[in-house]
Amino acid sequence: MSSAQDNKSHGMAYRLLLNILRFVLFVAIFTVTFIFIDKISATMSRGMIRFLRIAALIVGGVASFYVAPIIVSVFDAFKLFFTTPIFKRRWRKFTTLKRGYWSFIIILTLFVISWFAGVLINDKALFVSYKGKYYFPVFASHYNGREFGLDSYSSPNYRVLKQIFNARNAENKAALEKMFPSKSDIPKDLSSLPKELADYIKHGPDKVILPIYPFGTTANLMEELPSRPPHPPLRGEASLKSSAWIDIFLTEDQYEFAEGRDAYLDKLSDELLAKGKDPDVEMLKVVRKEIRSGNIKLKPAVKYPWAGLYMKYDLFVLPETRPTDQELIEVFKKPEWVGYSNYQLYKKMAENGMLELKPGVEPINYPHFLGTDDRGRDVFARMVYGFRISISFSLLVTTLCYAIGICIGAFLGYYGGWFDIIMQRIVEIWSATPFLYTVMILATFITPNFFLLAIILVFFNWISMTYYIRAEFLREKSKDYVAAAKAIGCTDFEIIFKHILPNALTPVISFAPFAIVGNIGSLVSLDFLGFGLPAPTPSWGELLGQGLANLSKPWLILSPTLAMFFTLLLVSFIGEAIREAFDPKQYSRLR
């Protein structure tokens, strides 16, 4: 199996590539094992750690030296497989199977689009121009608020930043028009003007360009939305009006009841009892109906939940003089506001809709297609990023499983004998360990990130691949072309990877979509149980877990369930079509 010598017939470029691959592989193995050792080293003695590190170096070195040519050969085998006329014929057959073909196109398109999710769905602005400087926050790691003239060092809320800029631009524009009624009046020398205005004339209006859907996966939207999360999936006030899912018995008072909420509910309950109905069931229905028909009104403070946020950035027109105490009591009927400080009072007034927004400022009324989750994060954004992560994760796991499973299965099938028997034992150990449980055991010890979790899953999943390949090799190796290859002096390595492997790939290729379905399922289950990707990562399984804890919030359950359902449905349509195209079973029957 000494492969390095076998490839003398290849050119310089090939050998160079091979060695680069060896190096990359070595670095990869080395890094992963070192991270792993680091993570588990807490209870080990120093000598043990040193020993493990040296062992990792040696194993990594040897493995990458021998594994690299195998990878190249497997890659070649796939290339050969995909360029044969027979594959082209199968592909044509596949394209005629409409359901599978279109599923393939849809999934591919969605997956490609999801890679651009960063510029389509993000809470960072695409582009900010501030005082003549240009920023591209989507592509930068972090800009702090100071760079855009705010007070904080944290990353600015770009949706609010846009409103701040709008207000400032409108102010400057008005001031400019007042000072210089026609454009030609503006002097060349700006130094006599106030700095704000000079900047405005020099650089034009400041700008924020937001992505189409300006919400991210991790930002908390509680400041902008009414009451407590999770919020139902509709726009602003409409979501509260059609409050089929808002449990008014549990959340804080959002509605105006003439005689107080509790008194109203008591009265309603008595009325229902008198009619012989079960108040537990009927009361909520009656209340919802009343809210929808407008008999019970929303409290104004609920209509402007973002008033506090806008007050912070001074986006409301404040009255020139504070309303007198007399006015507060007699006109506004709010005696409790009398003792408030100016800021508190204006905030209250803003929340109750008594203050105007500054010119140019728009109220917050962004749609949340799918509502928010229990930490007030936008569900739609998390679903989209979750799709990207799920698909990439399962593709990665499937690819790695195939790579390992194909190589080991090939050797098992080709050599057989003792090697096969010993490996069969190991395979049996692997397959008898309860898979999900063992992954959970591992995941409790090392908090896995994307790649580590993928490696853990690969560690348990590659086995099923070896079965397919081994069986194919057992069948293929007795065929004439293998004997012919042996007769002309091909090495085992060449026979395995150049001659047999391209012929043995059909079953594994047609199995691939089902493997992908399985891996998406595994990731979702692990996330659901809390042993998957670490916390802020958007994931379908985590959302399902939240849904189970909040059964009265259907959007938390329906969104991930339907997303998962349609994804898996499309992938399994593809799988069915591939099997039909690659492995047609003609059933003929007499009757």
Add this chain to the structure above:
Amino acid sequence: MADYFIRRLLLIIPTFIGITFLSFTVTRYVPGGPVEQAILQYQQAQGGGQTGEGGAGGSSGLDSKGEISQDLVDELKKIYGFDKPLWIAYPVWLKNVLLGDLGNSFTTGRPVLLEIRERIGISLQFGISGFIISYLVCIPLGIWKAVKHNSTFDTVTSVMVFVAYSIPGWVAGVMLLMLLGGGSFGKAIVPLGGSESGIIEPGSFLYRFTVPNVRVLKNATPEFLEAYPEYMRLYELDKETVLEKPGELPKDATSEQKEARRKALEAYEAFGQMCPLVVSTAPSHNDLNFIGRCLDILWHMILPVFCYVLGSFAGKTVLMKNSLMENLGQDYVRTAFAKGLSEKVVIFKHAFRNSLIPLATGLGHALSIVLAGSYLIEKVFNINGFGLLGYESLIGRDYPVTLGILVISSILALIGNIISDFLYCLIDPRIEFS
């Protein structure tokens, strides 16, 4: 053939050792184990106490720097069985396992085997009924699909199969809980989880099956049953209150009351602590008559069992259909038709029997699949079974339970493999293993 199976049985031994050795090693060498957690707890507890005393160490197990002394660490290691190196500890553990002793749980202190035995019944109740129903549904459906291949019925059921394949059973479970559990829409049609009702509301359909005024306290000692009602009577306690530890004496308590309280306290110490939820008159599962209990259990089984069935529905139906289709294309079926047998006879007497082979071999794995696939469904429906026990033991780093569950499920899987092969031979005598 006998040789083959004897060899297979013997090969279980190294495989079993391999699996358990791997997991045993993992539980020993990874951080965050019970010893570290105990040390952490100890440090926190001592840290709180020490601020008052001004840092007196020594006897409390902390040395002058406020770190845990080596003696204490050694003692903790001994308690949790971490004092011996792996190559001594593993054989000891293995010997105990072979003698049927899986150790004691770190969290409850009870034998692991007992914990598992208590929980496994519930898992089997759900798993096996799901398993049987899935066969009862999938086999007829598969046959019908094969017979009516390419008909409208076939297309419609194919859509069903795809839907079932694309939605894992437990995910469907979460969704059905939301739809039918009464949280979001309408009235509760199904219970929200568990395996029996805790409290039966007067509006529930089960209420008419309650047995009035009969309180059977399972496990209660006679002393307890005697002391508590007396205590309640003398203190004029409402029968509806859930009894907890007897409260403080009022100042003007009579000697009779004092005596009753003392007895109740004794009874509580002896029994009530273990089982603190004692007497309440809101009816629960135990207050139902036989029919009521059966209905209650069935009511709790509907959704979980549906989810089990959904999980294997697609695979089994398609397997049945394809295998029957394949057999229907065989020569012997043609011969049967040629000699003038009716379609019914050909399908059911000839082809059907042969096409059951791949499904029947799956029976070997039934038990291990039932247990292995139950984490998610048990978590979703909050069923106190084997899977949930495993999940909880992992969360709580309860290694003896974790390893015990691993031992049991891997033995079941290994034996399942052999049973599968054995069934294969039994059903299809053409198969030769060697």
